Amino acid sequence: MCGAVRFTAQNVPSGFGACYCESCRRWSGDRFAGVHVASDDLDVTGAxxxxxxxxxxxxxxxxxxxxGSSLWYRxxxxxxxxxxxxSVGLLDDASGLVLEREFFVDRKNCIHDLPADRLQMTTADITAKYGALNDGSAQ
Structure with a gap:
């Protein structure tokens, strides 16, 4: 979030996993969605x-x-x-990634149920309601 840590990942697979264990929920505030890479394929600056x-x-x-941004689980x-x-949310481009596996599915709870009739707002909706955003991302 602040840019103090940056990384480049090589050989990133097309699938990711989601974990619902208590540690992941507490660490991420929800389920943890992560893409699995070998440590040798991760180049970190700002270590x-x-x-x-x-x-x-x-x-x-x-x-x-x-x-305080969550980075990775090793x-x-x-x-x-x-x-x-x-964390999939840290990737510059996560388009095309597919959820392939889930862990601790017996620990899912109500925050993981997304009802069809929920309010869904686009970037344009948020900008219209709260004002212009610098780059389209929430701050």
């Missing part, structure tokens, strides 16, 4: 602004210590140790 927290026996979570144990899931 001195990254803080990492051991969040379970098998993984840690990294975030920007300047603004496996520390098991057959995929060292690989990470980057």
């Amino acid at each position: 001195d602004h990254v803080t990492t927290l051991q969040s379970s026996a098998w993984a840690n979570r990294s975030f920007c210590k300047t603004c 496996l520390t144990d098991g057959p995929e140790a060292g690989s990470c899931s980057i």
Whole structure:
């Protein structure tokens, strides 16, 4: 969000996963949607602004210590140790990505149900209601 940490990811797959476990919900404020990449395929600048927290026996979570943005979830144990899931919301272009897998689906709750008759507002709707936005993104 603040730009202190930037990364380039190579070999990003076309599918992503969503996790509903309590740790992911608390970390992201909702489900965590992440795209899985090998650590060698992640080039990070601003690494001195990254803080990492051991969040379970098998993984840690990294975030920007300047603004608090969630960055990635890295496996520390098991057959995929060292690989990470980057938050899909951090990708410049997530178009074409497809939800392929979900974890801890038995822990989904009411915030994950999207009723058909809900209010849906476009960028133009928000701009008309609240005023011009600098670049079309919420601040």
